[in-house]
Amino acid sequence: xxxxxxxxxxxxxxxxxxxxxxxxxxxxxxxxxxxxxxxxxxxxxxxxxxxxxxxxxxxxxxxxxxxxxxxxxxxxxxxxxxxxxxxxxxxxxxxxxxxxxxxxxxxxxxxxxxxxxxxxxxxxxxxxxxxxxxxxxxxxxxxxxxxxxxxxxxxxxxxxxxxxxxxxxxxxxxxxxxxxxxxxxxxxxxxxxxxxxxxxxxxxxxxxxxxxxxxxxxxxxxxxxxxxxxxxxxxxxxxxxxxxxxxxxxxxxxxxxxxxxxxxxxxxxxxxxxxxxxxxxxxxxxxxxxxxxxxxxxxxxxxxxxxxxxxxxxxxxxxxxxxxxxxxxxxxxxxxxxxxxxxxxxxxxxxxxxxxxxxxxxxxxxxxxxxxxxxxxxxxxxxxxxxxxxxxxxxxxxxxxxxxxxxxxxxxxxxxxxxxxxxxxxxxxxxxxxxxxxxxxxxxxxxxxxxxxxxxxxxxxxxxxxxxxxxxxxxxxxxxxxxxxxxxxxxxxxxxxxxxxxxxxxxxxxxxxxxxxxxxxxxxxxxxxxxxxxxxxxxxxxxxxxxxxxxxxxxxxxxxxxxx
RNA sequence: CGGGGCGUGGCGCAGUCCGGUAGCGCACCUGCUUUGGGAGCAGGGGGUCAGCGGUUCAAAUCCGCUCGCCCCGACCA
Numbered sequence: 001x002x003x004x005x006x007x008x009x010x011x012x013x014x015x016x017x018x019x020x021x022x023x024x025x026x027x028x029x030x031x032x033x034x035x036x037x038x039x040x041x042x043x044x045x046x047x048x049x050x051x052x053x054x055x056x057x058x059x060x061x062x063x064x065x066x067x068x069x070x071x072x073x074x075x076x077x078x079x080x081x082x083x084x085x086x087x088x089x090x091x092x093x094x095x096x097x098x099x100x101x102x103x104x105x106x107x108x109x110x111x112x113x114x115x116x117x118x119x120x121x122x123x124x125x126x127x128x129x130x131x132x133x134x135x136x137x138x139x140x141x142x143x144x145x146x147x148x149x150x151x152x153x154x155x156x157x158x159x160x161x162x163x164x165x166x167x168x169x170x171x172x173x174x175x176x177x178x179x180x181x182x183x184x185x186x187x188x189x190x191x192x193x194x195x196x197x198x199x200x201x202x203x204x205x206x207x208x209x210x211x212x213x214x215x216x217x218x219x220x221x222x223x224x225x226x227x228x229x230x231x232x233x234x235x236x237x238x239x240x241x242x243x244x245x246x247x248x249x250x251x252x253x254x255x256x257x258x259x260x261x262x263x264x265x266x267x268x269x270x271x272x273x274x275x276x277x278x279x280x281x282x283x284x285x286x287x288x289x290x291x292x293x294x295x296x297x298x299x300x301x302x303x304x305x306x307x308x309x310x311x312x313x314x315x316x317x318x319x320x321x322x323x324x325x326x327x328x329x330x331x332x333x334x335x336x337x338x339x340x341x342x343x344x345x346x347x348x349x350x351x352x353x354x355x356x357x358x359x360x361x362x363x364x365x366x367x368x369x370x371x372x373x374x375x376x377x378x379x380x381x382x383x384x385x386x387x388x389x390x391x392x393x394x395x396x397x398x399x400x401x402x403x404x405x406x407x408x409x410x411x412x413x414x415x416x417x418x419x420x421x422x423x424x425x426x427x428x429x430x431x432x433x434x435x436x437x438x439x440x441x442x443x444x445x446x447x448x449x450x451x452x453x454x455x456x457x458x459x460x461x462x463x464x465x466x467x468x469x470x471x472x473x474x475x476x477x478x479x480x481x482x483x484x485x486x487x488x489x490x491x492x493x494x495x496x497x498x499x500x501x502x503x504x505x506x507x508x509x510x511x512x513x514x515x516x517x518x519x520x521x522x523x524x525x526x527x528x529x530x531x532x533x534x535x536x537x538x539x540x541x542x543x544x545x546x547x548x549x550x551x552x553x554x555x556x557x558x559x560x561x562x563x564x
Numbered sequence: 565c566g567g568g569g570c571g572u573g574g575c576g577c578a579g580u581c582c583g584g585u586a587g588c589g590c591a592c593c594u595g596c597u598u599u600g601g602g603a604g605c606a607g608g609g610g611g612u613c614a615g616c617g618g619u620u621c622a623a624a625u626c627c628g629c630u631c632g633c634c635c636c637g638a639c640c641a
Contacts, residue, residue: 012590012602013576017634037633092640109641143565143639151640159641207641218640406641438641474600508601515601526600536600 003501008045010513020216022449023148025458029517038145038153045517048466053188053444054135057158060184064176066131066160071113073137077103079112083417094139106139111414111436114161118432119420128422129169133160147216149442156442162435170433174409177437181210181405188444189461191451195221197232210405212447217402222383226394234301237379238387238396243273245351248365256360259328261294264362276354276366278330280314287314287322289332291342296381306378323357331355332372333363343380402447410434458518459541462564467499470519474507474526484550485525492554523553
């Protein structure tokens with residue numbers, strides 16, 4: 001295509017609204033434009049990239065036998081009420097009414113729709129297994145959209161659903177997906193890894209996230225610097241730095257107005273890790289006492305995983321009412337009738353300091369075994385940088401990452417509540433066992449920008465670039481330049497997607513724009529090289545330059561592409 | 565939902581504290597010169613200063629309300 005005929009609105013200056021690199025470059029390179037918070041128009045160049053990503057995903061899905069559907073974006077209240085998610089999804093769901101005042105939503109995901117199809121159409125074990133997928137828009141009224149397409153309110157997702165007879169079948173479908181996903185992200189040119197994850201609202205057993213390291217990411221992942229241990233911070237485990245204080249008798253100490261761990265530690269001239277944090281949580285009106293080391297933080301996702309949902313911190317009033325002391329001075333010693341859950345790091349520890357359940361007093365010398373009864377020890381703490389790896393001797397690091405894909409074993413969660421069954425060989429009715437697998441297309445695009453871009457702009461890998469080759473005649477008023485440019489354009493167009501920059505603008509502008517939009521290969525035709533009968537080939541990613549005769553271009557390009 | 569920042573030609577910003585009728589750079593249009601990394605000179609067009617209300621002789625500027633956008637947190641298949 002000729003650049004002069006295309007709509008590629010590049011920007012010279014960075015819009016103030018964009019902070020992260022991918023967001024800035026997507027705007028500057030003319031890939032997207034904002035319409036509202038979390039809502040973007042995708043312009044032709046951006047759409048070409050997404051379609052190429054989509055093509056790779058489609059090929060890999062078809063390869064594992066998946067079948068593509070086109071499913072409704074509008075969904076009825078009844079369907080979502082069946083699984084309880086009409087309520088559970090809360091404000092994240094876009095809701096609307098039709099002219100008959102019937103409640104509808106814009107689907108944020110499609111488990112319900114798929115399960116409904118399955119229960120209506122799947123009768124026998126002979127119909128299984130199935131893998132059904134779609135590549136469509138999803139709608140979520142995110143509380144906080146950010147970084148343009150990294151977290152938008154409408155976005156394109158490839159989601160697939162596996163339907164199997166039993167857990168073994170699910171294992172097979174799940175493995176097929178994990179392998180397909182690895183091929184997809186590899187073909188897209190991303191450096192990625194998988195981590196164990198939290199299943200959240202989806203329920204189910206196994207869950208893995210496909211992550212791309214990036215400071216723009218919203219997820220935090222834990223990595224061991226020696227072995228291959230990797231996990232989402234929500235579920236990560238590590239070995240904390242050891243403590244081991246001397247056993248002492250219990251003793252109250254006056255700590256006027258000292259509430260926070262740092263305040264108490266500073267006042268008593270001890271390290272924060274000698275303190276024991278006492279938190280009161282409420283689960284469905286029942287209080288639960290949580291104990292952690294003073295230098296550790298509670299990971300609520302872990303607490304939820306161990307003792308169930310509907311958790312919240314108690315209000316100051318509730319604390320006073322249940323414990324009889326103010327926040328900051330509460331402790332487990334002498335407390336009765338409340339379930340106490342302590343973090344594993346506290347097991348067997350002694351000589352600790354915690355609240356005395358009396359205003360302005362703490363107790364020191366607390367011995368977990370001697371002075372209180374802990375109902376259960378669980379891993380509740382958030383892993384911190386510097387912990388020792390559980391698998392080896394390595395040190396734990398925490399990095400930001402973009403989640404580009406997620407796989408879940410749903411099991412029978414949806415088939416059970418929606419009664420999606422099949423008849424087995426003996427005619428017995430059984431529940432379909434399901435899995436759910438998502439990929440965010442815009443996130444692949446943005447993660448690629450984050451991971452590959454340099455100071456001059458975007459660097460697309462050949463597999464997803466909007467064009468493979470940029471032909472750049474520097475001076476379109478120079479007849480020999482134009483002649484050679486047009487010839488190359490003709491000659492190479494059967495092998496490459498070509499962007500031909502026929503604009504009558506200055507050379508500098510063409511170079512800057514070309515680098516910005518990140519076309520992998522460039523042929524520059526300028527009078528300087530033409531004097532010796534040469535043109536120039538440049539590789540965007542490495543900035544390597546090759547000076548060749550026009551008739552050698554084809555062969556040289558082939559060699560460059562093959563070596564990539 | 566809590567905290568912070570911002571809203572002035574298409575883009576980036578100054579002007580706001582201390583009220584006096586809107587300016588700079590880029591982009592755009594015309595002409596001439598220029599042509600290998602976002603050119604030079606000359607001329608020109610374009611702004612209800614987010615919106616509504618108030619104070620004042622006078623409001624981009626002061627006061628009140630509303631809306632929008634971004635960032636941090638909470639939250640999130």
